[in-house]
Amino acid sequence: MSTIIFFLPFILIYTIFAVYGERKISAFIQDRYGPMEVGKYGWYQTVADLLKLIQKEDIVPKKASKKLFLIAPVIIFTSIFCGFVVLPITSSWEGTLTQNGVYFLLAIVSLDVVGILMAGWGANSKYSLLGALRSVAQIISYEIPVTLSVLCVIMISQSLNLQEISYQQGILINAFPDMENVKNYLFGISALNIDVTNWGGVFTWNIFRAPVLIPVFIIYFISTLAESNRAPFDLPEAESELVAGFHTEYSGFRWAIIMLSEYGMMLLVALLGVILFLGSWNTPLPNIGNIMLANWTTGEPETIAGNLWSVFWLLSKALMWIAVQMWVRWTYPRLRIDQLMSLSWKYLTPFAMFLIFVSGLWRLLMI
Amino acid sequence: MNWMTTIFYFFGAITVLSALGILFTRNVLHATFLLMLSFFSVAGIYVLGNASFIGVTQLLIYVGGILILMVFGLMLTTKLNGKALVTENHNRLIGVLLGTVFFSILSYIIIFSANFEMLKSNKTLPENAVEFIGINLMSNYLIPFEIAAILLLVALIGAAVISEKRKEKQE
Amino acid sequence: MITLQHFLIIGISLFSIGLTTVIIKKNAILVLLGIELMLNGANVNLIGFSTNDPQIQGQIFSLFVIVVAAAEAVVALAIVVRVYQYFNTSNVDEPKELKG
Amino acid sequence: MKKKQGKYWKNIRIASSTLFQGLIQTSKHFRKAFKQRNAIGVEEENYFHRSDGLQTVLYPHELLPIPDNGRYRLHNEMDDCIVCDKCAKICPVDCIDIEPIRAVEDLGKTSDGTPKRIHGAKFDIDMSKCCFCGLCTTVCPTECLTMTNEFNFSEFDVTKHNYEFATLTPHEITEKLEALESFNKEKEKNELKNKESKVEGTQPRPKIKMKPVIKDSAIEEPDKNVSGNIKKPKFRPRPIIKKKKED
Structure with a gap:
């Protein structure tokens, strides 16, 4: 529960900067300036937009099913926000429900489908309904590759506890209870007998501990793009065809909540991906001989320095991930619905299943 | 009454009230979403009963899976014409009578007659339920586990075959 | 302290509400909802009993119940959709012939 | 089956390479x-x-x-304008509105030496109607109507797109009208008196008063007098006027 204290204000502030960042990134990719007028370099553009949104009238269509329509954005935001409660932030500040962390996250995030269906059906508009149907079909289909790829990581790390997964990926591995004697080997192959436990840095990240996770990582990245309705998988919104998909009829503050939850979802999948694959709150700098970069940039758990370093590494990795998501969004055109489905069912899911098998074998190598 | 009990009563009230809502509402869509609420609070009850793994599974499969399927089924089996989807009741007398009788008999037994003395010994539950369940599924309960897997596969194929578009025989 | 009776009462009420729903509702989807409610009532019972069980057999059994419920829901919905395509209704009373 | 499999792997290969190229392109x-x-x-x-x-x-x-010869907003140099009404007639969207008053006194000459004989009581160009074809500037005999490179003339009120170039005040206009009226009356009297003896130069003037048809014929008439071989007199007004001046 305690991590909510950190994440609730963080999501709000992050969204303001993320919207600004997205505008700027898209502008630079398309050889434009982006917002330039409000404040220096348009810094306050998002704040101005937010103020405008809050002032706008909260319109409910006359023929809409009022209860469903009004409650839907709340459900969407709540379900995504609930996902944050299990995430660890620092080496000594972990989320709640630790035993089932990842599992809970996957479950609760799938709830936003309910909100989307409510919004789509409640609005009583064909654009909303079509957008909601597309969105739900997409999210449900892509939940499978996401779950399978997360399962690969769980098989390698043998835990549903996100904090334990985090500890495994750094020099502090032996500080976690029940892992006092665990060692990290190079590429996870114990037969090589190269002990990298004290190297730390990237050598103990999951994608290095078990290189089988690199393709898994790619699958995870692609399918979480679809999960968060980002381009090139933004058919549910499809501005050119469906106006705005399931949130066509929303205005003002409720629309802002839906937008907030979209950006929140981006942050959530980025944080989860960082924790699962990219070393969580561990530093990327390894110890090289006597230059103890990893020790210097990690700090002891339960100390101020340790907490600050952890937060810094976790959030900077996650924000980099989001920047890549935006980069991808402004590069690729939108997929067609059949291409979307075939990508999920014909390509990602079989590969993920095969990779689960390989991860199992790799885990045997790691013992 | 400590806070655990309070939360339990809260979840229990939501569960039962939303279930009653399903019974009384005539709008099919509202019934589906009320069922979601009911399942959600049932998951809360599971977590309070030291079964957080099952609680999360409940969320994942029931709320995230089956309910969405229900809503899809609803969309596929109704004509959308802008009106609210309403359903009618039948066998009202028999149904309510049966339900009430069933409920009252069982609750009478539970409250007044049943004796759960054997369960009162305070045994400690396994520390890590997930690990325990996992190991047990792969050892003591391996055959049910495999049968469940086959059942799921059969259901998958069966559902695909049933709902497949068949050509009319006349053609 | 949450006693076993708490769980059992909730389980029973869910089960009997589900039973009533199955009997009195006409729409096939709502009948399915009633069945899911009954299954959940049974599950609550199982969880309640496993709170005092060091072997947590109740939890493992309820996992299987959930799996079966998922399979059942999928097949039942497929049948409902199929029936709708053939008879053009989702009312459980109207289809009166087995042909098709 | 084999063909399909080949396509499957080819799809993956093509997709990954092209997606990678796309990312490179945008990152550049x-x-x-x-x-x-x-x-x-x-x-x-x-x-x-x-x-x-x-x-x-x-x-x-x-x-x-902006290039100096930009063709954006129309501008009329009223001092050079002889209020010949050609621009208003050629305009395909009728955005020029002219109200001429026949001058009694001598108005002087334009900068290229053409004598001015008509007051422009009203010379409005509605730029909201203008289609920027530039025909009016080509027909203008004294080149007083030009397109400038002033392009930023957006307004909040569409009526503000109507540009008035006439310099006469309402008081002056009434004055000129009265003068013209009295002149006409006097001229009619003179005409009645001297019916047999024509006064040269007075003949075209009453015709000009009724615009614009008469004005055309007024131009055409001397055209015939001077040279019969010019076939399109309407579009070559300048030499004609010069001839008139020589008379």
């Missing part, structure tokens, strides 16, 4: 985004060869150089 643009495009005009040599850097010009703060 992103990296070059710190370069800013200068506000250079079309005349510059490398105008069409600039593909790097930001292409946007921050409009109110910086402008692309």
Whole structure:
């Protein structure tokens, strides 16, 4: 529960900067300036937009099913926000429900489908309904590759506890209870007998501990793009065809909540991906001989320095991930619905299943 | 009454009230979403009963899976014409009578007659339920586990075959 | 302290509400909802009993119940959709012939 | 079956390579985004060869150089205008509105020596109607009506797009009208008196009064007198007027 204290204000502030960042990134990719007028370099553009949104009238269509329509954005935001409660932030500040962390996250995030269906059906508009149907079909289909790829990581790390997964990926591995004697080997192959436990840095990240996770990582990245309705998988919104998909009829503050939850979802999948694959709150700098970069940039758990370093590494990795998501969004055109489905069912899911098998074998190598 | 009990009563009230809502509402869509609420609070009850793994599974499969399927089924089996989807009741007398009788008999037994003395010994539950369940599924309960897997596969194929578009025989 | 009776009462009420729903509702989807409610009532019972069980057999059994419920829901919905395509209704009373 | 499998792997290969190329392409643009495009005009040599850097010009703060011969807003130099009404007639969208008053006194000459004989009581150009075809500027005999390179004349009120070029005040207009009226009366009297003896130069004047048909014939008539071989007199007004001046 305690991590909510950190994440609730963080999501709000992050969204303001993320919207600004997205505008700027898209502008630079398309050889434009982006917002330039409000404040220096348009810094306050998002704040101005937010103020405008809050002032706008909260319109409910006359023929809409009022209860469903009004409650839907709340459900969407709540379900995504609930996902944050299990995430660890620092080496000594972990989320709640630790035993089932990842599992809970996957479950609760799938709830936003309910909100989307409510919004789509409640609005009583064909654009909303079509957008909601597309969105739900997409999210449900892509939940499978996401779950399978997360399962690969769980098989390698043998835990549903996100904090334990985090500890495994750094020099502090032996500080976690029940892992006092665990060692990290190079590429996870114990037969090589190269002990990298004290190297730390990237050598103990999951994608290095078990290189089988690199393709898994790619699958995870692609399918979480679809999960968060980002381009090139933004058919549910499809501005050119469906106006705005399931949130066509929303205005003002409720629309802002839906937008907030979209950006929140981006942050959530980025944080989860960082924790699962990219070393969580561990530093990327390894110890090289006597230059103890990893020790210097990690700090002891339960100390101020340790907490600050952890937060810094976790959030900077996650924000980099989001920047890549935006980069991808402004590069690729939108997929067609059949291409979307075939990508999920014909390509990602079989590969993920095969990779689960390989991860199992790799885990045997790691013992 | 400590806070655990309070939360339990809260979840229990939501569960039962939303279930009653399903019974009384005539709008099919509202019934589906009320069922979601009911399942959600049932998951809360599971977590309070030291079964957080099952609680999360409940969320994942029931709320995230089956309910969405229900809503899809609803969309596929109704004509959308802008009106609210309403359903009618039948066998009202028999149904309510049966339900009430069933409920009252069982609750009478539970409250007044049943004796759960054997369960009162305070045994400690396994520390890590997930690990325990996992190991047990792969050892003591391996055959049910495999049968469940086959059942799921059969259901998958069966559902695909049933709902497949068949050509009319006349053609 | 949450006693076993708490769980059992909730389980029973869910089960009997589900039973009533199955009997009195006409729409096939709502009948399915009633069945899911009954299954959940049974599950609550199982969880309640496993709170005092060091072997947590109740939890493992309820996992299987959930799996079966998922399979059942999928097949039942497929049948409902199929029936709708053939008879053009989702009312459980109207289809009166087995042909098709 | 084999064919399908081949396609499957080919799809993956093509998809990954093209997706990678796309990312490279956009990252190039992103990296070059710190370069800013200068506000250079079309005349510059490398105008069409600039593909790097930001292409946007921050409009109110910086402008692309506008060519001197830009054809945007119409401007009429009233001092040079002889109020011949050609522009109003040629205009395909009727955006020029002219009200002439026949002058009694001598109005002097334009800068190219054409004598002015008509007051422009009203010379309005409604730029909201204008289609920027430029026909009016080509027919203008004294080249007083021109298109300037002033392009930024947006307004909040559409009626403000109506530009008035006439310099006469309402008081002056009534004065001129009265003068004309009294002159006409006097002339009628004179005509009655001297019916047999024509006074040269007075003949075209009453015709001009009734615009615009008469004015045309007024131009055509001397045209016939001077040279019969000019076939399209309407579009060559200047020499004709000069001939008149010689008379």
